[in-house]
Amino acid sequence: MEPVVELQHITHVYVSDREASLALDGLDLKVYPGEFVSLVGPSGCGKTTLLSIIAGLMKPTKGEVMVYGRKVGGPTAEVGYMLQQDYLFPWRTIFENASIGLELTGRMDEEHLAKTVSLFEEMGLEDTRDLYPQQLSGGMRQRVALVRTLSTEPGILLLDEPFSALDYQTKLQLEDLISETLREKNKTAILVTHDLSEAAAVSDRIIVLGRRPGRILRTFEVPKHIRNERPLLAREQRGFHELFHEIWREMEGAGNKE
Template structure:
């Protein structure tokens, strides 16, 4: 089992302040190599789940486990990608990709070899000496993925990494990401507000309730070609799954 939440509740609020419960009684498992998306209303605790997986927050109760070990601090085997690529503008692309390896003390020759291998995998060979401002938004996101892959993570956490891209670039980058992640066999947890994106990218979709967030449905996406979201977009079942998720979310809103 790559990732497991066991009856996890997380509250925020210092002494004397209002206590907010972000998630409550969250239970789910993610298998090794699986791609799982998390959807739900704004403020329901989706980002809290990612942060707890990365070890940035600790549960108020319950347990979070990565590869069978309880998460008590930031985990070097978990990579995190945000909406923005966060590339360092004063470093070349290859130096950006090397950054995580450099901070871990990996030698110069090894980190360059590993960075170049990931740039090739992300179709950025030939751009390694460019600076971030010289690349398109889609290329920058691929560079951010290469940087994440270079540290050889067991799990990648994606916090709406495609939302800032234009529609055409978004389709192309989704496809590139899906191919690369499946080829590498990496377990992936994606947060998105785009229900169709959740369906075309995933093996399963977790649907969260209004805050405090809890899992109200685990929806398997039993469709072929997970590594090729563009092919999946042409399947009628995609729209059916997205409509079912939307109905669940609307039903939950009416119930609260």
């Protein structure tokens, strides 16, 4: 099986007037169709930098990113990016916010608008179309952000801590919703998170990055009986807590390594 995302020796250096800082160092990774992969590691280890490079928003200092076998030279509609903040425009209605990707890609046609309406129904947003962002809760706003991301039909979703600003109950509900939605639509996803329980509950694989410069220290394969469950139920499966603590120990070691 060919990977849909392939990172080849990715190295990235941030340069300022005073210094150069190595953020990522010789990172190799392959992500396969339909996989859900999580990136975890100490703060500042380059996780978000890596997502930006995959999205084509940033060019690595060295190395190449391949998406569907083609070298990434900039942003592409094949890759959707969902952030921690929803970035909804307060002067646009919810539906206008959700369809902005269609506007930008010139796809405001009947077919794509109908698919966006269908996504609204799937996300429980059908009664919010004519409301404005300030009228919705944080969890509902993140659902709108997900519809906006999915409306352009990307095959790959990059998720940069999309649940971290939400209360715990809403976070668990959205984990379930997004995980099931991506599975049903056969999307490939890469998640950045600081929440190891979340990573273990939603992922097929978990990649632990070391302290800056970011390198892959270890890859955890989530057991099939855990990953086949909804995230909420996955936390109750045998072996889940052992997996969580093993990742935790690896993370502690990653944080202590200079």
